[in-house]
Amino acid sequence: MRLALLSFILALISFASLQAQDSYAILGKWINSAEDMAMDIFQEGDTFYGKVVWLKNEGKVEGDAEELNMKNSSKLDTEVLKECAFNKADKAWQSSSFYDIVADKTYSCKISLNEDGSLSIVKYYMFSLLNSTDTWKRPGQEHAVFQNP
DSSP states (O other), rough: HHHHHHHHHHHHHHHHHHHHHHHHHTTTEEEOOOOSSEEEEETTTEEEEEEEEETTTTOOOOOOOOHHHHHHOOOOEEEEEEEEEEETTTTEEEEEEEEEEETEEEEEEEEEEEESOEEEEEEEEEEEEEEEEEEBBBBOTTSGGOOOO
């Protein structure tokens, strides 16, 4: 009887540990499908956030002086993913705020981990029928995101 109880408790602890590991799978650096931006997803408490850590064309802008001043204000360290929480039921992350720095728009989003280890980020505008999906992957060590000082 004690052995069965101990086995049950250990199984429960293992299951809880696996659930927690699922939520942490999003942490780290990710690069978008266009390979022109990378973000670092980090955790504060039970909430996840993402900041821009690399831009391919940082500083390369064209336009008049006023436009240049606005665009040249660095977008590095811009928080693009805010208040993202893991939903255990569908093993996905939900956020009411994903900022697209290219389109200069904020969306709600749902993030899921694909079998190949990539992330699918579905951005919703107004309601779920208007959406777009981008696939993000982990950058390799040779990628320029790791070359910045």
